[in-house]
Amino acid sequence: MKHIKQRNVIKLALTQREFFNSLASEWDNRARHDPSKLAEIINLINFSKGANVLDVGCGTGVLIPYIIEKIGYSGRIVGLDIAEKMLEKARQKFPHQNFPNVDFVVGDIMNYNPRLFFDYIVCYSSFPHFPDKKNSIKKMASLLDSEGKLIICHSESRQKINSLHQSLDKSVSSDILPSGMQVSAYMQSAGLKVETVIDDEEKYVIIGAKL
Ligand SMILES: C[S@@+](CC[C@H](N)C(=O)[O-])C[C@H]1O[C@@H](n2cnc3c(N)ncnc32)[C@H](O)[C@@H]1O
Numbered sequence: 001m002k003h004i005k006q007r008n009v010i011k012l013a014l015t016q017r018e019f020f021n022s023l024a025s026e027w028d029n030r031a032r033h034d035p036s037k038l039a040e041i042i043n044l045i046n047f048s049k050g051a052n053v054l055d056v057g058c059g060t061g062v063l064i065p066y067i068i069e070k071i072g073y074s075g076r077i078v079g080l081d082i083a084e085k086m087l088e089k090a091r092q093k094f095p096h097q098n099f100p101n102v103d104f105v106v107g108d109i110m111n112y113n114p115r116l117f118f119d120y121i122v123c124y125s126s127f128p129h130f131p132d133k134k135n136s137i138k139k140m141a142s143l144l145d146s147e148g149k150l151i152i153c154h155s156e157s158r159q160k161i162n163s164l165h166q167s168l169d170k171s172v173s174s175d176i177l178p179s180g181m182q183v184s185a186y187m188q189s190a191g192l193k194v195e196t197v198i199d200d201e202e203k204y205v206i207i208g209a210k211l
Contacts, residue, residue, distance in 0.1 A: 016129060017082045019171040020059070024085035027060050031125075037155040037203055041124075042066045044196060044205055045151050050074040051119040054143065056109050057081055057126020061090035064102060067122075079104045080112055110139055117145035127152045127183075128165060128175040134186045141190035144210045150192060152183055154204040161204070180206055 014022065023030065042063075047053065047070035055063055058079030067077055079102065081087050087104045094102045105112070109130065121140045123130075130136040140150050154161055158177045165175050178186075180199030183206045187194050192208030199206070 014169060014171045016171045016175075019169050020081075020083035021085040024060065024083065024089050027086065027089065028062075031059075031062070033062055033155055038063070038066055041153050041155060041203065041205055042070060044198075045120065045122070045149070045153075045207065047071050047075075047120060051076075052116060052145070053077045054114075054118040054121045054140075055079045056121060056123045056140065057129065058090060058104070059083075059086045059125075061093055061102075061104075063122065063124050064090070064094055064099075068099075068102070073101055075101060077102045078114065078118075080107055080109060082106070082108050109136055112139075112143070114143065117148065118143055119145055119148050120151065121148070122151045122153065124151075124153050125155075125161075128161060128177040129172060133178060133183075134189070137183070137186040137192075138190040141187070141192055141208075141210065146210060148210045149195075150187065150208045152204075152206045156203065157201045158199055158204050159201075177204065180204065184208075 047067060049072050051071045053067055053071060053075065055077060058081050061079055064077060064079065079090055084106045087106055090104050121143060144150060161177045166173050180197040184194045184197055187208035191211060193211050194208050196205055196207040198204065
């Protein structure tokens with residue numbers, strides 16, 4: 001944690017992980033997601049039954065019920081997040097005894113080295129927070145199974161996401177969602193074929209498939 005001294009007032013600068021940990025207990029009341037837009041995004045992804053899914057920056061697990069509904073209980077979900085308190089909440093909502101096909105892992109996507117490859121890797125409302133956008137896409141592409149898909153999505157417009165972040169704590173205020181064109185270019189340079197680009201006033205959905 002960095003110490004910033006300002007006119008005799010010592011302020012503690014939060015790291016991004018600390019910022020999200022500090023919000024974990026109120027996250028589900030604070031973060032509102034339009035269920036109809038979430039359902040549209042899930043339909044665009046078109047998960048197959050029995051798929052193996054990585055939910056990067058899963059937070060308290062808002063997407064998990066939507067994904068389970070599509071992949072069924074023969075599929076598997078790993079929720080990955082750097083903020084352990086977000087995952088504590090997720091584990092309370094999706095306990096292993098009732099959801100044996102859902103696991104949560106504390107970690108940063110850039111250092112995550114699972115034993116299995118994934119059919120789908122979804123970043124819902126998390127991509128702006130990855131510091132090295134281009135290399136994070138490269139890393140996620142390397143974790144996809146053959147014909148696997150990487151999905152970067154938000155249920156709000158890019159403009160709305162970016163102005164929201166600017167109004168928040170310093171630890172996230174410069175976390176910017178790049179244009180759909182820019183993310184498509186990163187996906188292409190990671191060897192993915194871009195299948196869907198929606199970057200409009202309603203939502204943001206970029207889908208790339210492993211060739
Ligand atoms: C805005 S929250 C969204 C949480 C959840 N997807 C939702 O929509 O409610 C972003 C999440 O991404 C996580 N995150 C940020 N950077 C990450 C990284 N490098 N690897 C894994 N998770 C990360 C944060 O800890 C946080 O829980």
